[in-house]
Amino acid sequence: MGEVSRGARALVVCPDIRGMRYDLDAESRLQEAEGLALAIGIVIADSFVLPVRDVKPNLLFGAGQVENIRITCEQNDAELVVVDGALSPIQQRNLEDKLARKVIDRTGLILEIFGERAATAEGRLQVELAHLDYQQSRLVRSWTHLERQRGGFGFLGGPGETQIEADRRMIRQRMARLRKELEQVRKTRGLHRERRERAPWPVVALVGYTNAGKSTLFNRLTGADVMAEDLLFATLDPTMRAISLPGVEKAILSDTVGFISDLPTQLVAAFRATLEEVTAADLICHVRDISNASSEAQKLQVLEVLGELGVIDGEGADPKVPILEVWNKWDLLDADQAEELAKVAEDDEGIIALSALTGEGVDGFLDRVGQMLTSRATVREFVLPSSDGKRIAWLHAHGDVLEEADAGESEGQSLRRFTVRLNPKEFGQFQSL
Ligand SMILES: Nc1nc2c(ncn2[C@@H]2O[C@H](COP(=O)(O)OP(=O)(O)OP(=O)(O)O)[C@@H](O)[C@H]2O)c(=O)[nH]1
Ligand SMILES: [Mg+2]
Numbered sequence: 001m002g003e004v005s006r007g008a009r010a011l012v013v014c015p016d017i018r019g020m021r022y023d024l025d026a027e028s029r030l031q032e033a034e035g036l037a038l039a040i041g042i043v044i045a046d047s048f049v050l051p052v053r054d055v056k057p058n059l060l061f062g063a064g065q066v067e068n069i070r071i072t073c074e075q076n077d078a079e080l081v082v083v084d085g086a087l088s089p090i091q092q093r094n095l096e097d098k099l100a101r102k103v104i105d106r107t108g109l110i111l112e113i114f115g116e117r118a119a120t121a122e123g124r125l126q127v128e129l130a131h132l133d134y135q136q137s138r139l140v141r142s143w144t145h146l147e148r149q150r151g152g153f154g155f156l157g158g159p160g161e162t163q164i165e166a167d168r169r170m171i172r173q174r175m176a177r178l179r180k181e182l183e184q185v186r187k188t189r190g191l192h193r194e195r196r197e198r199a200p201w202p203v204v205a206l207v208g209y210t211n212a213g214k215s216t217l218f219n220r221l222t223g224a225d226v227m228a229e230d231l232l233f234a235t236l237d238p239t240m241r242a243i244s245l246p247g248v249e250k251a252i253l254s255d256t257v258g259f260i261s262d263l264p265t266q267l268v269a270a271f272r273a274t275l276e277e278v279t280a281a282d283l284i285c286h287v288r289d290i291s292n293a294s295s296e297a298q299k300l301q302v303l304e305v306l307g308e309l310g311v312i313d314g315e316g317a318d319p320k321v322p323i324l325e326v327w328n329k330w331d332l333l334d335a336d337q338a339e340e341l342a343k344v345a346e347d348d349e350g351i352i353a354l355s356a357l358t359g360e361g362v363d364g365f366l367d368r369v370g371q372m373l374t375s376r377a378t379v380r381e382f383v384l385p386s387s388d389g390k391r392i393a394w395l396h397a398h399g400d401v402l403e404e405a406d407a408g409e410s411e412g413q414s415l416r417r418f419t420v421r422l423n424p425k426e427f428g429q430f431q432s433l
Contacts, residue, residue, distance in 0.1 A: 004104060004112050006041030010080040011073055015060060017052045017085075023261045023301060028294045032232070032260070033084035033106070035211070039232045040113050045076035059098070060091045070099050082109060086262075089138040107134060107264035113233050114267060125182045129175060130267050136171050201242070202373050202425055203252045205278045207306070208287035209298035210234075210258030213328040217287060217356035218255040221366075226255055233258060246370040249398075254281070261301045268308070279309055282425060283372055284323045290341060290353070291332035299325075322372055324350060326365065331355040379421050382430075385413045391433050392416070398426050 014030040016022075022029065026049040034047055050065055059066060060083070069081060080102050087095070087105040095103045104112070111131050118124045206214040215228035222241035227234050240254045256278060278284060286302060288295055306312050312319045327345060330338065330353050345351040352368050354361030379402065384391055395401055395418055403419035422430065 004040060004042065004080065004102075004109075008042055008080045009045045009076070009078045010037060010042045010082050011069065011076065011078040012037055012044055012047035012082045012084065013069060014047070014049045014084040015052045016049050017055060023297045024294050028297075029084060032294075033082065033109075035232045036084075036106070036109050036113065037082050039234075040109065040116060042080065042082070045078040046072055056091075057088075058090055059094050060085075060087060061095075066095065066098050073099060073101060080104065092138070106262065110233075110260070110264055110267060117233060122182065122185045125178055125185060127267075129178045129182065130264070132171050132175050132178070134264070136168065136175075201250050201252050202248065202282035203240075203254060203280065204243075204283045204285060204369060204373070205254045205256060205281035206285050206287055207256050207275075207278055207302065208258060208326075209289065209302055210260050212258065212287045212289045212298070213356045214258065214287045215255050217326070217328065217354075217362075218253060220356055220359060220362060221253055232260065245373065246367050247374050248370050251282075251369075251373065254278075259298075259302050259305050261297070263305075268305075275305070275309055278306075279311055279321065281321055283369060284311065284319075284321050285326050285369070286323050287326045287328050287356075289329050290327040291329040291337075324352060324368060324372060327351060327353040328356050330361060331358050374423050379419060380427065382418045382420065383407050383415050384418065385410075386416050387413065391430070392418075394430065394433060395420050398422075398429070 012030070012033050014026060014033050016026040024032065030047060030049050034044055037044055050061060050069075052061060052065075054062075056062060061069070072078070073081065078101070081095070081099055081104070083095070083103060083105050085106055087103070092103055092105060111127070111134055114123075114127045115131060118127045206218055208214050210232045211230065211234075213228075215226045215234060218224060218239070218241070219226055219228055221243050224239070224241050226239055240252050242250050243253045245251055254277065256275065284306070286299075286306075288299055288302075292298065303312060306319070306323075311321050311323075325348075327341065333341065342353065345353045352361065352365050354365050356362070382395070386392075400421035401418060402421060403417075405417045407415040407417040409415060
């Protein structure tokens with residue numbers, strides 16, 4: 001890891017390949033690519049979209065375009081070229097040869113960011129695993145890199161098959177070791193989660209596209225000081241804090257890693273486990289930057305990932321976990337936009353508009369979350385021995401006790417009947433007392 005150094009001057013090139021289906025238009029993609037580069041401290045010397053009519057299998061761009069990139073690099077003193085797309089190992093090597101500079105593609109860039117941000121043991125292991133997986137596919141070119149790491153054997157000459165084989169074996173062994181370590185870490189986390197599941201607090205997960213404002217909202221609601229910045233992938237490891245809500249004494253709010261279009265497959269797999277926590281939530285708040293021109297495309301990306309996680313079954317089907325859409329950055333809308341969108345939001349129970357930055361709308365959001373967590377409550381009856389102080393106290397503390405009456409006697413014990421409103425989660429908790 002760490003192939004890109006902070007402060008490196010780079011050219012950001014966004015290929016626009018004819019006939020390719022993109023989720024975002026070229027300009028938005030270029031903007032996002034710049035955001036990714038900035039997130040790792042790269043200095044953008046210049047950036048542009050480059051239309052590609054026919055993909056050259058060994059170079060991606062046409063020869064003339066490559067020469068133009070080289071000249072632009074020289075003129076701008078750029079030592080690195082970021083290509084916002086997937087490069088095959090061959091394309092990457094040939095481009096590096098022709099440009100006489102380091103070339104990094106979108107996957108490589110995202111891996112770098114994740115490598116820098118991962119803070120927990122699990123996050124670091126996941127990223128290293130993803131990185132090795134990526135490197136493994138790229139051995140044609142990266143043998144020198146590994147050679148240098150191992151130190152000193154380079155003078156024996158070119159890599160040759162055996163060298164690549166040896167490198168492959170080394171990577172495979174390292175990956176196997178990492179997988180074992182990960183399994184261990186996850187086992188421990190599994191225990192934690194189990195413990196939390198038994199804890200009588202509902203979990204609310206904030207999910208959404210990167211930079212949508214999840215951490216800003218999290219900080220506002222919890223008074224925590226999670227890193228919230230105008231940076232893509234500011235958050236990598238999930239964070240949790242307790243909050244209180246109208247009608248819900250205590251809930252756990254969880255901030256999660258942001259999504260992005262074309263997340264490298266290696267990372268989707270790597271972060272699946274972390275995001276699986278989301279599927280165990282009682283409510284998902286899908287935080288959207290409603291002021292962003294690509295907001296709709298970003299929403300579809302997020303829904304796609306939620307689909308992959310199994311939260312959403314298919315179009316039209318009810319999600320396994322209820323989802324509340326949070327239209328954030330309301331303060332950035334102009335009056336016309338705000339008026340138009342307000343109409344849509346007001347008519348839809350599943351949407352709430354707010355500004356995490358100014359706090360406008362946050363109280364309404366809390367009300368809605370409280371409602372959603374308690375809405376599916378139903379009235380149930382329990383008959384308990386009057387000596388069962390623990391469970392009786394629990395019902396009074398957590399449920400809405402509508403009626404309490406004498407219920408006769410059984411085996412010398414006096415019984416009481418309770419008519420209580422409980423939501424399914426509370427009912428489950430009561431059962432397991
Ligand atoms: N104007 C405005 N800016 C906001 C609002 N909410 C968040 N921001 C800004 O948007 C940027 C991103 O916010 P974060 O909270 O870090 O976003 P995130 O969703 O946690 O991003 P990742 O962790 O990268 O996925 C920051 O510069 C925030 O100050 C808002 O309601 N209004
Ligand atoms: Mg964040």
